[in-house]
Amino acid sequence: MLRIVEFRDELAPLFHDINEEWISGMFEMEDVDRHVLQNPRATIIDKDGDILFVEVEGRGIVGAGALKWSGPGQLELTKMGVRSDLRGLKAGEFLLNALIERAVSMAPERLYLLTNKKCEAAIHLYEKCGFEHDADLLAEAQHQYARCDVAMTYRG
Template identity: 55%
Template sequence: MTDVLAHEGAVMLGSRLKRLAERLQAGAERIAADCGLPTQPSQMPLLTALYRRGPMTVGDAVQVLGISQPAVTRILSRLVEMALVETSRDVRDQRSKTISLTPAGVEAMELATTILWPRLRAAVGEVCDAPALLAMIEATERALAEQPLDQRPAGGLAIRRFTDDLADAFYRINAEWIGDMYRLEQTDIDVLKNPRERIIAPGGDILFVEDPSLGIVGTCALQKTGARQFELTKMGVLDKARGKKVGAFLLDAIVARAHALGCDRLYLLSNTKSAAAIHLYEKIGFVHDAGIMDAFGRRYERCNVAMLYHPPGARQDVAAE
């Protein structure tokens, strides 16, 4: 059976790491019990912080552990019930609560460092390269602290769906690049001036890339040409957005959108003058195809390149045919 989280790759990274954490913690809990420790893995970070750094406030613990105050309070409440941690009021500020290990808490941590942790280190070392994994986690945490996930990819690029308000941007972006390299043909004009009628209504779609400072800077369309067949067409990026990797970002989104629309056959038409674009198409899985050229190439006077998309897993099969 297909592992859904693994199959979806990076978009499920958070869920996959959570699953991994649950498996690691379940094993650590069983080892802790075997070592005679009554604690849960989720409680060990706070116990360790108190053991290493001494008494602190709840606010200090939040900062040291990098987790929310409600989470710290919840863990603290349970550790107090277990008599491993005690609380007291700061004599200088009665509103501030100081937390510290009890003698039983110190004993538990001494047992953990002496008996539990060596066993855990050895166990983890059997399943992965722990130093390399920890270094990657540290780098990821540092990067997210500098710029949260919702402010990425770099520059804050975002995908937008077609609305009638964006029809002008669809025309303007494509008219710019087509006019610079070729000439607008009548088939271009028909589509660009009537995107809802020519693209959206028949079952296709148009996506845009928005830059937080530059606005809409790129667009690409899926034009339905058969029951489960689409042409990837009218892809353009404004010159002012060059170097921001808008094209690659947009292509990933448009291919995913094609699959969501039930596409079994995705093709495109281009010209050898668009060398950079063709290289990008090849990079993500488009393959030059004489059959597509014969069937659709006459649509544009400028067309001398026709390509058919092959999903990554199918490329080896295609090459072998």
């Protein structure tokens, strides 16, 4: 059984560790990653963003994802990951759907995400859930992360 858990300060270390695991497993941690993961309240929550976790019954918190305002009307789905030892339970899809639902309630002009071609399974999931590749967004946002070579906008 899966359930969504709202951000609480005592869960900040899990947000950090889950994301550090997947980023470090495929890429190099960048300064922007460190800053956000070490300061989720200041960089996301206190700026009207949100962080959600997914919990698997009997396994605890296994995944996390954030919604971060990046400018007026611009909401980024970011820092979404699932513990590598617990992938395959559909926790990522469950979390992504909850994040999309929360984002829609926040009424952004644009909901988007930035990723890398190496993240093939994640990209397939994003496409399945209503995100489309966006070359214009990629040109705008590519400088945010050295690893960014895919940008997607939510179309519903």
